[in-house]
Amino acid sequence: RKEVEQDPGPFNVPEGATVAFNCTYSNSASQSFFWYRQDCRKEPKLLMSVYSSGNEDGRFTAQLNRASQYISLLIRDSKLSDSATYLCVVNPGGGFKTIFGAGTRLFVKA
Amino acid sequence: DAGITQSPRHKVTETGTPVTLRCHQTENHRYMYWYRQDPGHGLRLIHYSYGVKDTDKGEVSDGYSVSRSKTEDFLLTLESATSSQTSVYFCATRLGSNQPQHFGDGTRLSIL
Numbered sequence: 273r274k275e276v277e278q279d280p281g282p283f284n285v286p287e288g289a290t291v292a293f294n295c296t297y298s299n300s301a302s303q304s305f306f307w308y309r310q311d312c313r314k315e316p317k318l319l320m321s322v323y324s325s326g327n328e329d330g331r332f333t334a335q336l337n338r339a340s341q342y343i344s345l346l347i348r349d350s351k352l353s354d355s356a357t358y359l360c361v362v363n364p365g366g367g368f369k370t371i372f373g374a375g376t377r378l379f380v381k382a
Numbered sequence: 383d384a385g386i387t388q389s390p391r392h393k394v395t396e397t398g399t400p401v402t403l404r405c406h407q408t409e410n411h412r413y414m415y416w417y418r419q420d421p422g423h424g425l426r427l428i429h430y431s432y433g434v435k436d437t438d439k440g441e442v443s444d445g446y447s448v449s450r451s452k453t454e455d456f457l458l459t460l461e462s463a464t465s466s467q468t469s470v471y472f473c474a475t476r477l478g479s480n481q482p483q484h485f486g487d488g489t490r491l492s493i494l
Contacts, residue, residue: 304480315485368432374424
């Protein structure tokens with residue numbers, strides 16, 4: 273089993289749609305969680321951290337479920353500019369290690 | 383992002399030549415990483431550093447070496463480049479163990 277697994281893509285949605293991505297992680301001791309966005313041929317960029325209480329940033333909402341060991345990202349009112357690959361990222365806790373999911377590709381169409 | 387500069391941004395070289403990529407950060411982050419990313423693959427960790435002169439191997443370290451003589455600089459060296467090392471290389475830094483990583487713009491390396 274992979275340490276971090278994401279929904280297989282691609283997701284093709286129309287503008288204005290709501291889309292949700294899920295990600296599961298295997299290490300129950302994992303301590304910090306993030307969503308990144310990566311545009312084609314560009315570096316990954318931090319989209320948001322994920323907290324136990326859930327957090328929201330504009331059209332984006334991230335949630336963490338420690339009991340079930342998954343995190344989610346909800347994008348409301350999708351824009352063409354949201355088209356990208358979304359990476360789920362987990363720090364297992366202590367030390368150097370960071371685990372990147374393989375990414376889920378999102379295409380938002382007019 | 384986070385004051386990370388990679389150089390060069392693009393390089394084309396020939397098989398068998400040595401190549402050094404540089405990552406420079408201005409944020410005084412403790413951890414530094416080198417990744418490669420290829421089509422059909424996610425980010426793969428080559429080497430990482432957890433302090434000056436403290437480095438260790440990642441999952442795809444064969445054919446690569448690193449050095450970190452100063453907090454701000456992390457060098458990746460291909461001693462004798464091969465075509466299989468054609469890739470996009472990203473440097474990343476992280477302040478602490480529960481913090482997110484921040485990435486440089488990447489270096490596109492082509493080995494002919």
